[in-house]
């Protein structure tokens with residue numbers, strides 16, 4: 405989702421980014437405004453004027469989303485939750501938080517701030533539009549300002565729908581969380597509501613298209629698809645954060661890993677390590693001190709005739725801080741370190757010595773076992789939470 409993004413500006417100390425996907429959506433929005441919305445709202449203008457209004461409307465839409473996300477971020481900051489920045493992507497914005505809100509109250513107020521700010525902005529814009537019209541201002545201006553007022557009204561109301569991960573769904577989750585004292589169960593119910601609302605929008609979208617409203621139906625369909633995907637991704641992410649919050653690297657790592665001495669030949673490395681243990685990469689270490697890493701790729705890049713006469717140290721890659729993690733670091737930190745560097749495993753180093761290896765495979769395995777124990781795929785009617793799933797209030 406955040407593969408490519410542009411830095412737009414900074415607001416209250418938050419960086420605002422725009423994801424490449426937003427540019428595509430913005431084009432689609434501008435087109436919708438120019439050919440369908442503004443010609444219906446303000447009649448009798450020429451096509452070029454509608455396009456200028458559409459561009460102004462699209463920029464206004466961008467600012468409306470930033471306004472909404474900034475409101476979330478300001479409340480988050482009040483509760484001591486660090487916000488790295490705001491990224492505008494497909495259907496709105498995302499305030500990037502490295503962690504989750506620590507309490508149901510913080511989450512409820514953080515979620516509420518968005519729709520409240522949108523509704524307040526909507527009231528201000530609609531009042532301005534009426535005032536400009538009253539003094540006989542240009543119809544192009546009243547058209548765009550009035551449209552943005554209506555848009556913020558929809559943004560505020562739509563986000564209040566109790567369907568996770570919409571703000572209303574987050575508020576629902578926070579309320580259930582406070583009531584049940586079980587954040588996993590609360591998230592599951594709120595995400596199910598998000599999935600259901602997504603399905604409803606898809607069905608309505610198909611119905612609208614069949615009735616002949618292609619543009620309106622297409623938007624409902626797309627938002628429904630997006631909401632369903634976001635509901636399950638948000639659920640998985642929350643569960644991963646909850647289920648792995650109390651797990652340290654030491655608990656998931658493979659201790660005392662097989663390490664290759666730096667002075668063995670590449671030939672013996674292939675015979676005695678690669679063929680025997682079938683790992684794709686090994687740490688290179690002398691006396692327990694990690695020196696680098698070597699795998700099938702480095703061997704394949706070396707001419708077969710040179711295998712016997714080349715030492716492993718000559719072709720091994722060096723160890724960078726990205727390859728190393730401490731045993732007392734959290735499993736979630738290992739996850740994000742791997743995601744950031746693209747590594748499939750990390751060397752666990754304590755006091756300068758290699759004590760283990762932690763792989764993405766180990767982490768995913770642990771996560772799926774914990775998910776099953778938490779009742780994610782369980783069929784029993786009684787879903788008891790694990791003690792580790794309790795929210796740190």
Ligand SMILES: [Zn+2]
Pocket residue numbers: 472473476518519563571
């Ligand atoms: Zn929001």
